[in-house]
Amino acid sequence: MSWFEALADIEDLEDAEFDAALVExxxxxxxxxxxxxxxxxxxxxxxxxxxxxxGCNKNSFPAFxxxxxxxxxxxxxxxxxxxxxxxxxxxxxxxxQKVRHLIDSQELSGFLLSGGSNKRNEIKYGRYLSVVEQLKxxxxxxxxAVHSALMQEQQANxxxxxxxxxxxxxxxxxxxxxxxxxxxxxxxxxxxxTLAALCSTSMEVTPHIxxxxxxxxxxxxxxxxxxxxxxxxxxxxxxxxxxxxxRRGTFVTPETTDVGRIFGxxxxxxxxxxxxxxxxxxxxxxxxxxxxxxxxxxxxxxxxPADGAVSVAHAIGRPFKQAHSCCSIKLGSEHETxxxxxxxx
Numbered sequence: 001m002s003w004f005e006a007l008a009d010i011e012d013l014e015d016a017e018f019d020a021a022l023v024e025x026x027x028x029x030x031x032x033x034x035x036x037x038x039x040x041x042x043x044x045x046x047x048x049x050x051x052x053x054x055g056c057n058k059n060s061f062p063a064f065x066x067x068x069x070x071x072x073x074x075x076x077x078x079x080x081x082x083x084x085x086x087x088x089x090x091x092x093x094x095x096x097q098k099v100r101h102l103i104d105s106q107e108l109s110g111f112l113l114s115g116g117s118n119k120r121n122e123i124k125y126g127r128y129l130s131v132v133e134q135l136k137x138x139x140x141x142x143x144x145a146v147h148s149a150l151m152q153e154q155q156a157n158x159x160x161x162x163x164x165x166x167x168x169x170x171x172x173x174x175x176x177x178x179x180x181x182x183x184x185x186x187x188x189x190x191x192x193x194t195l196a197a198l199c200s201t202s203m204e205v206t207p208h209i210x211x212x213x214x215x216x217x218x219x220x221x222x223x224x225x226x227x228x229x230x231x232x233x234x235x236x237x238x239x240x241x242x243x244x245x246x247r248r249g250t251f252v253t254p255e256t257t258d259v260g261r262i263f264g265x266x267x268x269x270x271x272x273x274x275x276x277x278x279x280x281x282x283x284x285x286x287x288x289x290x291x292x293x294x295x296x297x298x299x300x301x302x303x304x305p306a307d308g309a310v311s312v313a314h315a316i317g318r319p320f321k322q323a324h325s326c327c328s329i330k331l332g333s334e335h336e337t338x339x340x341x342x343x344x345x
Contacts, residue, residue, distance in 0.1 A: 002023075002024070002027065003023050003024075003026065003027040003296060003315070003316055004018065004020050004023045004024065004027075006315040006316070007023070007292065007312070007315070009315075010308050010311045010312065010315065011308075011311075012288060012306075012307040012308030012311060013288055013289075013292065013308045013311075013312075015285065016285055016288055016289050016292070016308075017289070018289060018292070018293075019256075019257040019260065022257055022260050022261065022264075022293070023296060025264065026260075026264065026293075026296040026297055026298075027296070027316075029264075029298070030296070030298065030316070033298070035316075035317055035318050035319065036298055036300060036318065037300075037318065037319040037320060037321065038295060038299070038300060038301060038302065038313055038318050038319070038320045038321075039276075039300065039301035039302075039320065039321050039322075039323055040301070040302055040305045040309065040310070040320060040321070040322045040323070041276075041301055041302070041303040041304070041322075041323050042303075042304060042322060042323070060106060060107055060108055060109045060110075061108075061109055061110050061111060061112070061143075062086075062087055062102065062108070062111050062112070063085070063086040063087065063111065063112040063113075063114055064086060064087045064088075064089040064095060064098070064099075064111055064112065064113050064114065065083050065086035065087070065088060065089065065114050065115045065116070066089055066090060066095070066113065066114075066115035066123070066124075066125065066128060067083070067090065067115040067116040067123075068083070068088040068090055069083045069084050069088075069116075070083075070116050071083060071115075071116025071117060072116060072117060072118040072119045073116070073117055073118075073119060073121060073182060073183060073184065074183075075181055075182045075183065076180075076181045076182075076183075076215070076246055076247065076250055076251075077181055077210070077213060077241055077245060077246050077251065078245050078246075079245060079246065079247065080116060081245045082245065082280075083114070083115070083116055086114060089113075092127055092128050092130065092131045093131075095113075095128060095131050096131045096134070096135070099111060099135060100135075103139060103142075108142070109141075109142070109143060110142055110143030110144060110145065110165075111142075111143075111144060111145070112145045112146070112147065113125070113128065113132070113144065113145070113146045113147070114146070114147040115147075117149045117150075119184075120150065120184070120186065121149050121150045121182065121184050121186060122149055122150055122151065123147070123148070123149040125146065125155075125159070126155075126158065129158055129159065129161075129162040130162070132144055132162040132163060132164060133161075133162040133163055135163075136162070136163035137163075143165050143166070144163065144164050144165050144166070145164075145165060145166040145167070145168065146159060146164050146166070146167050146168070147167075147168050147169070148167050148168065148169045148194065148198065149169065149194075150169070150186065150190055150191065150194045151194055151197065151198075152193075152194075152197060153197040153200060155197075156194075156197040156198050156200065156201050156203075157201060159201070159203065160201040160202055160203050164203055165203065165204060166203065166204040166205075166206060166234070167198050167203050167204070167205055167206070168205075168206045168207065168208055168237065169191070169194055169195065169198065169207055169208065170191070170207070170208045170209070170210060171191050171192075171195060171207045171208065171209055171224045171227055171228055172188065172191055172210075172213065172220060172224060173188060173209075173220030173221060173222065173223030173224030173225075173226070173227060174188070174214060174219045174220025174223065175187065175188055176214065176219065176220075177213050177214040177219060177220050178191075180214070180215075181213060181214060181215065188223070188227075191227070192227050192230075195207055195227065195228070195231055195233075196231060199231045199232055199233065204234040204235075205231075205232075205233045205234050206233065206234055206235045206236070206237050206276075207228050207233055207236055207237070208236075208237045208238070208239060208278060209221060209224045209225065209228070209236065209237075209238055209239075209266075210239050210240070210241055210280075211238060211239065211240045211241065211254060211258075211259055211262050212240060212241035212251075212253075212254035212258075212259075213241055215250060215251050215252065216241055216243060216251045216252035216253055216254050217252075217254075218254065218258050218262070221262055222265070225262075225265060225266055225269050225270075226269075228269075228270065229269045229270055233270075233273060234273075234274065235273060235274035235275065235276055235300070236266060236270055236273060236274070236275050236276070237276045237277075237278040238262070238263065238266060238275065238276070238277055238278065238299075239277070239278040239279065239280040239281060240254060240259055240280065240281035240282060240290060241253075241254065241280075241282075242280055242281065242282050242283075243282070253282050253286060256286055256289040256290055256293065259290050259293065260289075260290070260293030260294075260296075260297065263275075263277075263293055263294050263297035263299055264297045266297075266299075267297050267298045267299065274300045274301065275298075275299050275300055276299060276300055276301040276302070276303070277290075277291065277294040277299055277301065277302045277303065278303050279303045279304055287306040288306040288307060288308050288309075290306075291305055291306040291308070291309045291312070292308065292309070292312045295309060295312045295313055295316065295318060296312070296316060
């Protein structure tokens with residue numbers, strides 16, 4: 001049975017429309033390589049439940065924002081809404097207290113530190129790094145991820161010295177997108193320079209590429225892949241623009257086939273790196289098809305997988321695991337559990 005035929009037998013995908021040529025291409029490429037295991041990440045940033053997987057009821061890997069819901073850029077694609085679900089930590093003492101409380105009460109295993117940027121797409125983490133350093137000394141197994149925004153080499157070195165485990169940033173490949181969507185007067189080269197600075201440290205570096213960032217159009221993604229491929233990143237995280245965050249009528253939803261092609265290109269450009277599908281992507285049937293393409297393209301992980309994802313992995317013979325940490329945290333960590341086991345009581 002071909003992959004395209006197997007998809008038709010999955011109940012959660014019975015109304016889905018797939019590009020037969022793209023599915024055939026994924027199947028053909030897969031025949032030449034050993035099946036890669038896939039990791040389904042269900043971090044505690046938000047509640048999660050699918051027809052095939054359950055989330056974890058413990059707040060074991062939350063996200064903190066050092067600016068609460070404030071952001072100086074207010075980009076067209078986000079309008080600060082991504083910050084709203086994060087836990088506010090607007091001064092270092094607040095971050096320290098909340099993290100220690102969650103360690104004691106919720107068995108916190110790690111956290112994401114983020115925030116809104118200033119008008120130069122920078123986030124001022126400097127005064128928080130002493131808290132990070134002390135937390136790492138007191139809890140050596142605590143995993144700390146940071147969304148860096150743009151920065152210079154000294155700032156990257158300071159994060160490394162504080163003990164940050166994983167750092168992530170958005171890589172934008174089109175100048176038009178930086179200027180029109182971000183309203184930012186910075187060149188593409190500044191994004192590459194930040195990636196170079198981060199990769200000069202010992203931290204795990206997981207850049208993100210937002211597919212369809214230019215108002216839902218495909219523009220700059222290929223160049224962003226070129227940039228990422230030039231550096232020794234730990235992993236690449238792909239996400240898909242979600243128009244409902246934007247002002248009505250400004251964005252369209254990218255076609256799932258276009259998204260799937262970028263998945264295939266990313267797998268080809270970074271054959272020996274982890275390529276992951278992150279949290280953000282359109283919901284509903286679009287998400288089910290997108291996630292199926294990610295599995296067939298050979299991506300290494302999916303955050304909050306859609307209904308049908310496990311069945312697709314079964315159908316094409318890919319082994320899989322579930323983990324309750326952020327997808328950007330190093331694979332193979334102690335946060336992984338075999339899929340058949342529920343979240344620990």
